Amino acid sequence: MTKYVKTICPYCGCGCSIILHVKDGKIVRTSPAVKDSINKGTLCIKGMLAHEFVHSPERLRTPLIRENGSFREATWDEALRMVAEKFHKIKEKYGGLTFGVLSSARATSEENYLISKFSRAVLATNNIDHCARL
Amino acid sequence: MAGLAQTMGAGAMTNSIDEITESQVLFVIGSNTTEQHPLIGSRIIEAIKKGAKLIVADPRRTYLAERAYVHLCLLPGTDAALINAMMNVIINDGLINEEFIKERTEGFEELRQNILQWTPERAERITGVKAEDIRRAARIYAGAERAMILYCMGITQHNCSTDNVIALSNLVLLTGNVGKPGAGLCPLRGQNNVQGACDMGALPDVLSGYQKVKDPGVREKFSRAWGVEIPEIPGLTVPEMFEAAEKGIIKAMYIIGENPAVSEAHLSHVEKALRNLEFLVVQDIFFTETARFADVVLPACSFAEKDGTFTGTDRRVQRLRKAIEPLWNSKPDWQIIAELAARMGYPMTYTHPSEIMDEIASLTPSYGGISYDRLEGPGIQVPCPHKDHPGTPYLHKGSFARGKGKFIPVNYTPPAERTDEKYPLVLTTGRVLYHYHTGTMTRKIDFLNKKCPGPFVEINPADAQKLGISDGNEVYVKSRRGKIKVPARVTEKIKQGVVFVPFHFAEAAANYLTIDALDPVAKTPQLKSCAVNILAGSEENGNS
Ligand code: SF4
Numbered sequence: 001m002t003k004y005v006k007t008i009c010p011y012c013g014c015g016c017s018i019i020l021h022v023k024d025g026k027i028v029r030t031s032p033a034v035k036d037s038i039n040k041g042t043l044c045i046k047g048m049l050a051h052e053f054v055h056s057p058e059r060l061r062t063p064l065i066r067e068n069g070s071f072r073e074a075t076w077d078e079a080l081r082m083v084a085e086k087f088h089k090i091k092e093k094y095g096g097l098t099f100g101v102l103s104s105a106r107a108t109s110e111e112n113y114l115i116s117k118f119s120r121a122v123l124a125t126n127n128i129d130h131c132a133r134l
Numbered sequence: 135m136a137g138l139a140q141t142m143g144a145g146a147m148t149n150s151i152d153e154i155t156e157s158q159v160l161f162v163i164g165s166n167t168t169e170q171h172p173l174i175g176s177r178i179i180e181a182i183k184k185g186a187k188l189i190v191a192d193p194r195r196t197y198l199a200e201r202a203y204v205h206l207c208l209l210p211g212t213d214a215a216l217i218n219a220m221m222n223v224i225i226n227d228g229l230i231n232e233e234f235i236k237e238r239t240e241g242f243e244e245l246r247q248n249i250l251q252w253t254p255e256r257a258e259r260i261t262g263v264k265a266e267d268i269r270r271a272a273r274i275y276a277g278a279e280r281a282m283i284l285y286c287m288g289i290t291q292h293n294c295s296t297d298n299v300i301a302l303s304n305l306v307l308l309t310g311n312v313g314k315p316g317a318g319l320c321p322l323r324g325q326n327n328v329q330g331a332c333d334m335g336a337l338p339d340v341l342s343g344y345q346k347v348k349d350p351g352v353r354e355k356f357s358r359a360w361g362v363e364i365p366e367i368p369g370l371t372v373p374e375m376f377e378a379a380e381k382g383i384i385k386a387m388y389i390i391g392e393n394p395a396v397s398e399a400h401l402s403h404v405e406k407a408l409r410n411l412e413f414l415v416v417q418d419i420f421f422t423e424t425a426r427f428a429d430v431v432l433p434a435c436s437f438a439e440k441d442g443t444f445t446g447t448d449r450r451v452q453r454l455r456k457a458i459e460p461l462w463n464s465k466p467d468w469q470i471i472a473e474l475a476a477r478m479g480y481p482m483t484y485t486h487p488s489e490i491m492d493e494i495a496s497l498t499p500s501y502g503g504i505s506y507d508r509l510e511g512p513g514i515q516v517p518c519p520h521k522d523h524p525g526t527p528y529l530h531k532g533s534f535a536r537g538k539g540k541f542i543p544v545n546y547t548p549p550a551e552r553t554d555e556k557y558p559l560v561l562t563t564g565r566v567l568y569h570y571h572t573g574t575m576t577r578k579i580d581f582l583n584k585k586c587p588g589p590f591v592e593i594n595p596a597d598a599q600k601l602g603i604s605d606g607n608e609v610y611v612k613s614r615r616g617k618i619k620v621p622a623r624v625t626e627k628i629k630q631g632v633v634f635v636p637f638h639f640a641e642a643a644a645n646y647l648t649i650d651a652l653d654p655v656a657k658t659p660q661l662k663s664c665a666v667n668i669l670a671g672s673e674e675n676g677n678s
Contacts, residue, residue: 010436015444104392111390112331
């Protein structure tokens with residue numbers, strides 16, 4: 001059974017609608033959406049291959065923590081606890097102005113909003129930006 | 135997009151992608167559209183087939199330049215001089231839109247005084263474009279009832295980026311080419327959700343909807359909604375953060391889905407800054423060059439594994455839909471951030487991104503009418519202030535977001551670094567079709583790597599001959615800041631005196647060469663031009 005999911009191309013700002021073809025939990029193909037789409041059934045080559053990097057074996061699979069100069073695998077609990085503790089300490093010791101947060105123009109709008117909220121409300125800093133200038 | 139905010143009051147593409155085919159004249163400047171924004175590129179080709187005339191200003195003979203009515207092959211960084219001269223022609227020939235200027239703009243007289251000195255002959259000496267071509271382009275643009283300007287990083291990645299955008303805005307106002315379908319000024323955003331990231335306040339001086347942190351009323355509103363004090367002082371931009379980190383002022387960074395160790399100007403500084411941090415967290419899909427410097431790396435999931443929205447370059451909010459469960463042990467960014475906030479004593483209890491959007495709508499006037507139930511169809515173009523609002527296909531109808539459109543005279547600022555005997559060539563950087571930004575996603579794809587496997591430098595045959603270089607030779611490209619080794623592509627497609635290096639490739643990152651002089655207002659680094667030399671790729675040249 002193939003499932004078809006309409007979503008947006010992750011590459012450029014044109015916002016073409018794509019259909020991801022999902023089989024056994026794996027995306028096997030991308031095709032252009034026709035209805036309710038800006039691209040009306042066309043896609044450039046990057047869009048046609050939008051799914052390929054998703055299943056790349058090179059993806060990060062688990063949190064990593066640096067220890068004695070090299071990385072070791074960690075659980076989410078361990079990694080998040082460490083980040084929360086360190087951020088907390090730095091905030092107490094030096095204040096919010098010593099944080100810098102880079103958000104991503106590839107993350108969703110909801111995520112960008114949360115990153116802004118996290119920076120301002122939790123880290124107490126306005127030092128948040130993204131590489132939109134690029 | 136500081137320039138447009140000053141002159142028109144909104145820093146976004148004024149029109150819809152669909153309106154491109156309604157334009158009579160398209161003026162593409164500093165954008166290799168077919169490679170950077172393929173869909174928009176094909177709409178431009180469609181428009182030409184329907185009879186539209188195309189003007190292209192670019193130092194490279196791009197695919198579109200080859201199909202243009204006029205190709206203004208200018209030296210990198212000289213855009214303002216070119217645009218001023220076009221306005222000089224339009225004013226002298228009496229092609230201005232007097233009614234529009236009288237009713238909808240201010241500051242025309244100051245502009246006129248300034249433009250008088252910008253004769254096409256003067257601009258020819260600076261830009262290298264023939265005065266006659268400047269005249270032709272100006273007359274075609276001003277003669278159209280519906281003309282659209284499309285620009286991209288070629289305009290915005292200079293130390294004079296704000297001025298360049300203002301110059302284009304002046305040109306638009308002078309001819310009244312805005313506030314109607316198919317006419318306007320369109321910045322094309324690179325990555326897919328740049329517009330959304332800006333709209334959401336992932337910026338140091340504004341909260342969502344460009345509400346200024348300096349404004350006490352805005353801070354109060356967000357304080358009440360978020361339950362904490364909002365810091366008052368505007369924050370640092372990306373380049374300023376790295377400078378502060380290098381000096382030890384910034385102690386910790388949280389980098390989400392960005393790879394500044396390849397993409398930022400003047401890389402050796404960025405690497406030094408990253409090394410200098412007490413604590414660095416990198417959250418990404420892949421183990422990026424930046425992750426090498428991290429203390430903790432958090433695995434995020436890809437676009438296919440989560441719900442959300444993206445706002446495209448023409449302000450269209452569209453639904454991203456989850457197709458598969460997060461792979462391996464990855465999580466969506468929104469969930470990681472919410473969990474981290476909770477561990478730091480600030481609960482974020484969202485169970486789905488649609489709840490985050492409801493909160494956004496309640497705090498952001500331009501997204502006031504956005505909710506997931508309205509996004510099932512083709513999406514909605516913001517501003518969309520309330521639930522019954524249909525969205526806004528084109529901006530500035532009847533009046534500008536800031537009231538009157540404002541003319542601001544600009545002068546030509548020469549690039550921060552000039553060529554000289556030691557570094558006689560101008561380097562310009564950019565994208566190629568088959569790769570995307572720093573390549574963290576696209577370089578994992580076999581097919582794309584075969585099409586365009588690695589970095590290169592484009593050089594004009596005349597320059598190549600002078601330097602004794604032939605096509606395919608390994609050469610060193612050297613600037614005052616660093617050098618990279620790449621094969622040469624000898625091609626007529628690049629203007630004499632200019633060389634081009636794409637910036638997707640970590641192994642020969644063009645940004646080792648570039649200069650980090652910033653535009654004073656927009657803080658855009660000058661990635662687009664600096665002075666370089668090219669040397670044949672022998673050992674001894676590599677060591678010097
Ligand atoms: S399919 Fe091509 S043109 Fe469309 S959004 Fe993706 S990269 Fe851009």
